[in-house]
Amino acid sequence: xxxxxxxxxxxxxxxxxxxxxxxxxxxxxxxxxxxxxxxxxxxxxxxxxxxxxxxxxxxxxxxxxxxxxxxxxxxxxxxxxxxxxxxxxxxxxxxxxxxxxxxxxxxxxxxxxxxxxxxxxxxxxxxxxxxxxxxxxxxxxxxxxxxxxxxxxxxxxxxxxxxxxxxxxxxxxxxxxxxxxxxxxxxxxxxxxxxx
Numbered sequence: 001x002x003x004x005x006x007x008x009x010x011x012x013x014x015x016x017x018x019x020x021x022x023x024x025x026x027x028x029x030x031x032x033x034x035x036x037x038x039x040x041x042x043x044x045x046x047x048x049x050x051x052x053x054x055x056x057x058x059x060x061x062x063x064x065x066x067x068x069x070x071x072x073x074x075x076x077x078x079x080x081x082x083x084x085x086x087x088x089x090x091x092x093x094x095x096x097x098x099x100x101x102x103x104x105x106x107x108x109x110x111x112x113x114x115x116x117x118x119x120x121x122x123x124x125x126x127x128x129x130x131x132x133x134x135x136x137x138x139x140x141x142x143x144x145x146x147x148x149x150x151x152x153x154x155x156x157x158x159x160x161x162x163x164x165x166x167x168x169x170x171x172x173x174x175x176x177x178x179x180x181x182x183x184x185x186x187x188x189x190x191x192x193x194x195x196x
Contacts, residue, residue, distance in 0.1 A: 012037025019081040074115035108175035150178035
């Protein structure tokens, strides 16, 4: 934060949670929550002069959601959250740092709000079956980001008639490890950046 100025360097960083929302308009913005072991504050920057990246952002207009390979229609909004559920080891130390942050059972959850137009999702929820959902963004220039959740379980929703505008249903879904694929999700980013 050079305007203050405050130059803090954080060491031992691990990702605790990563989340984003899908909606009809605007630019895609994700939130990453980190846990760091220590902080060192200097009088000048320790990072030198970072090179500027040519930022090309995904827009919500470029997003699409599929269920078992078929486009999922009538989706009003969606949320995706991946959490490592870190267990902070907060022991008493003379330097004030934590001993570490151990990952526990990872959780992949989210919410989709749909315009109630068919029984597909409700039937899946009642039967207790899993489906594969894919949240994808593709730019006209060729860059893409695809996040595939291999085994999504839906709860039976409360379908509320709140007014004359139409009926919407909200599904707070949860993912599990798929036994065939051997993992819970797959993220794929395609761009022209060789290394980070």
